[in-house]
Amino acid sequence: MQERIALTGNEAMALAMKQINPDVVAAYPITPQTEIVQIFSDYVANGRVKTEFITVESEHSAMSATVGAASSGVRAMTATSSQGLALMWEVVYIAASNRLPIVMPVVNRALSGPINIHGDHSDTMGARDSGWIQIYSENTQEAYDNLIQAVRIAEHPDVLLPVMVMMDGFIISHAMENLFILSDQDVQKFVGEFKPHRPSLLDVDNPVTVGPLALYDYYMEFKRQQAEAMRGAKPVILEVAKEYAELTGRKYGLFDAYKLDDADLAIVVLSSTAGTARYVVDELREKGIKAGLLKLRVFRPFPYEELAQVLADRKAIAVMDRADSYSAFGGPLFTEVRSAMYDAKKRPPIVNYIYGLGGRDVNLDHIRKVYNDLVEIARTGEVTQLVNYLGVRE
Amino acid sequence: MANLKQLSELEGFFTPGHRMCAGCVAPVVVRQVAMAAGDTPVVVANATGCLEVASTIFPYTAWRCSWIHNAFENTAATLSGVETAYRALKKQGKINKDIKFIAFGGDGGTYDIGLQSLSGAMERGHNMVYICYDNGAYMNTGIQRSSATPQFADTTTSPAGKVIPGKVQWRKDLTAIMAAHNIPYVAQVAPSHFNDLIAKVQKALAVDGPAFINALAPCPRGWRYDTREGVEMTRLAVETCYWPLYEVENGEWRLTYKPREKKPLVEWLKKQGRFRHLFTEENKPLLEEFQQRVDREWEKLLKRCGEA
Numbered sequence: 001m002q003e004r005i006a007l008t009g010n011e012a013m014a015l016a017m018k019q020i021n022p023d024v025v026a027a028y029p030i031t032p033q034t035e036i037v038q039i040f041s042d043y044v045a046n047g048r049v050k051t052e053f054i055t056v057e058s059e060h061s062a063m064s065a066t067v068g069a070a071s072s073g074v075r076a077m078t079a080t081s082s083q084g085l086a087l088m089w090e091v092v093y094i095a096a097s098n099r100l101p102i103v104m105p106v107v108n109r110a111l112s113g114p115i116n117i118h119g120d121h122s123d124t125m126g127a128r129d130s131g132w133i134q135i136y137s138e139n140t141q142e143a144y145d146n147l148i149q150a151v152r153i154a155e156h157p158d159v160l161l162p163v164m165v166m167m168d169g170f171i172i173s174h175a176m177e178n179l180f181i182l183s184d185q186d187v188q189k190f191v192g193e194f195k196p197h198r199p200s201l202l203d204v205d206n207p208v209t210v211g212p213l214a215l216y217d218y219y220m221e222f223k224r225q226q227a228e229a230m231r232g233a234k235p236v237i238l239e240v241a242k243e244y245a246e247l248t249g250r251k252y253g254l255f256d257a258y259k260l261d262d263a264d265l266a267i268v269v270l271s272s273t274a275g276t277a278r279y280v281v282d283e284l285r286e287k288g289i290k291a292g293l294l295k296l297r298v299f300r301p302f303p304y305e306e307l308a309q310v311l312a313d314r315k316a317i318a319v320m321d322r323a324d325s326y327s328a329f330g331g332p333l334f335t336e337v338r339s340a341m342y343d344a345k346k347r348p349p350i351v352n353y354i355y356g357l358g359g360r361d362v363n364l365d366h367i368r369k370v371y372n373d374l375v376e377i378a379r380t381g382e383v384t385q386l387v388n389y390l391g392v393r394e
Numbered sequence: 395m396a397n398l399k400q401l402s403e404l405e406g407f408f409t410p411g412h413r414m415c416a417g418c419v420a421p422v423v424v425r426q427v428a429m430a431a432g433d434t435p436v437v438v439a440n441a442t443g444c445l446e447v448a449s450t451i452f453p454y455t456a457w458r459c460s461w462i463h464n465a466f467e468n469t470a471a472t473l474s475g476v477e478t479a480y481r482a483l484k485k486q487g488k489i490n491k492d493i494k495f496i497a498f499g500g501d502g503g504t505y506d507i508g509l510q511s512l513s514g515a516m517e518r519g520h521n522m523v524y525i526c527y528d529n530g531a532y533m534n535t536g537i538q539r540s541s542a543t544p545q546f547a548d549t550t551t552s553p554a555g556k557v558i559p560g561k562v563q564w565r566k567d568l569t570a571i572m573a574a575h576n577i578p579y580v581a582q583v584a585p586s587h588f589n590d591l592i593a594k595v596q597k598a599l600a601v602d603g604p605a606f607i608n609a610l611a612p613c614p615r616g617w618r619y620d621t622r623e624g625v626e627m628t629r630l631a632v633e634t635c636y637w638p639l640y641e642v643e644n645g646e647w648r649l650t651y652k653p654r655e656k657k658p659l660v661e662w663l664k665k666q667g668r669f670r671h672l673f674t675e676e677n678k679p680l681l682e683e684f685q686q687r688v689d690r691e692w693e694k695l696l697k698r699c700g701e702a
């Protein structure tokens with residue numbers, strides 16, 4: 001049974017956390033994630049979850065305590081944004097290396113400096129090589145659905161990797177939307193009883209050493225196995241999505257292709273901007289322009305083969321990045337999509353747009369401009385400016 | 395109380411199969427803590443540092459108990475998570491054993507980079523015993539000064555030079571800072587006084603809530619003493635009142651050992667290469683200054699303990 005209600009993104013994430021009902025949560029407030037922590041504290045204070053909540057003194061300790069709990073045979077979660085994720089950094093990598101199935105909502109917010117509280121992807125893009133599975137959500141519904149699926153993905157014995165589930169700060173976290181929610185029982189049934197696949201520290205009769213020193217003689221094998229786990233995550237993500245669709249009717253893949261099959265022009269984008277882009281696609285289609293859209297859901301593992309397959313027949317592609325990588329070669333999504341296309345049977349021209357930094361608004365006109373540029377690129381087959389900044393004072 | 399022979403026959407959760415230097419006192423501290431714990435099941439968390447790197451070189455471990463290393467500065471937070479998971483499972487009836495939680499951190503991982511994490515864990519009241527093995531510098535990275543390093547000590551980042559005679563600052567009084575957290579139990583120990591150490595660890599393990607123990611753990615490389623004299627170095631630190639033995643139990647300060655006759659500080663200093671530069675004619679005033687400060691700190695402590 002599903003119910004349709006109106007919630008903000010943060011309320012939806014907090015609700016999903018309540019329904020997952022983890023054994024331990026350790027978290028620290030930061031805009032725009034704060035509400036998740038507050039709402040969850042309320043659940044704890046009113047006995048609506050079984051969770052032991054650790055009100056840590058920092059995000060570094062939030063991730064550290066979560067690692068401690070997840071190494072002790074329980075389901076453990078945390079949540080953060082921006083500077084919080086940056087402060088966790090060191091331990092974020094350790095969580096992945098220790099193969100701990102931690103699930104963490106991240107409400108995307110620009111990284112300082114300058115300090116800024118609004119949404120962009122610089123925080124989680126910085127963590128793209130941390131060994132976490134990364135799933136981006138377009139709206140409140142997806143944030144809710146992705147968080148519930150993340151538990152199953154993380155805890156799958158073929159995976160055992162932490163998962164971060166993203167939604168755009170303010171644009172989604174603070175906006176009220178209608179969504180379908182599951183009953184507590186259905187979520188409980190879907191995520192299942194926690195089965196520890198790692199030896200637990202609390203199994204004192206079978207002591208275990210967690211986090212030893214591994215030098216050049218063993219370090220690389222640890223890392224190789226981690227890489228293999230990330231490869232193994234792809235089929236699991238699809239399997240879990242299938243099961244979730246059976247329960248809810250809502251289908252998820254590695255990405256969502258919109259009117260892409262016969263499209264000449266394609267935009268590749270993450271998260272909430274996909275909604276704006278979809279509107280422009282419809283507009284252009286009415287004018288007879290073959291526009292399409294690819295909204296990437298799973299950024300880690302990066303679905304390079306699948307992307308190459310659906311993008312190869314386009315005449316021009318624009319990759320939109322809500323973060324710069326300062327590589328002087330475009331944003332992170334751009335370089336990865338472009339690299340994926342190297343093996344495609346055809347290699348359409350690809351152009352990069354960096355947009356929306358620090359929450360800068362991206363409106364219909366911006367997207368129209370991108371498709372307009374693509375018309376020209378498709379016509380000439382040439383990209384005059386590889387990396388472009390959208391809606392900025394130059 | 396046990397005698398040395400009985401103690402040395404106890405197995406404990408820490409084996410001799412580690413690779414710390416000869417004459418290092420940190421493993422002696424850990425062994426004594428293990429003796430105090432006896433058969434109680436424990437989970438140990440260990441901060442990055444000499445003890446950690448030298449005891450769990452994959453695929454080996456010197457620990458017979460469950461053990462976790464996370465990073466340098468987050469041991470208390472990490473153990474918070476473990477202890478909370480334990481409470482969660484206990485509440486759910488999924489575990490019924492009584493387990494104790496012990497953290498080991500060096501002075502760098504405790505006084506400096508890990509102070510916030512430690513303070514947070516103590517304030518939240520987790521049921522754990524945090525033990526700092528204080529060797530007075532970042533030994534693992536090559537003897538850099540920490541806020542626990544004694545004043546005037548020659549370290550690689552506070553070298554005794556022509557202009558600056560070693561570390562400039564007095565050491566941070568971490569034990570008092572922990573007492574100010576109003577936790578049920580705080581103590582300072584030295585392995586030379588093993589019965590005192592063991593009794594305090596047992597008290598710390600028995601309290602309901604957080605406990606902190608500061609243990610002096612000399613390092614022959616950093617202090618430059620004869621490797622045979624490691625434990626003797628702690629005895630002298632106690633006898634000179636540089637490292638007094640006391641406890642703070644529910645806010646009550648109590649001296650647990652009072653030297654019959656306070657030894658001059660130089661007896662401790664002269665055995666250590668890190669203070670060699672103090673024994674020149676021109677640095678004589680520094681030695682006097684050092685002694686006076688130790689005297690003042692000792693008087694302060696006596697007052698706090700109601701002994702003066």
Ligand SMILES: Cc1ncc(C[n+]2csc(CCOP(=O)(O)OP(=O)(O)O)c2C)c(N)n1
Nearest residue numbers: 442443444466500501502503531532533534
């Ligand atoms: C965040 C971070 N900074 C620096 C280091 C490097 N480092 C490793 S151990 C150590 C010093 C440890 O000193 P202490 O805690 O006193 O333990 P000891 O080695 O003296 O036993 C340092 C600086 C690190 N591992 N992590």
Ligand code: SF4
Nearest residue numbers: 414415418444533613
């Ligand atoms: S360097 Fe010092 S503290 Fe480290 S193992 Fe050697 S003696 Fe012990």
Ligand SMILES: [Mg+2]
Nearest residue numbers: 500501531533
């Ligand atoms: Mg040290």
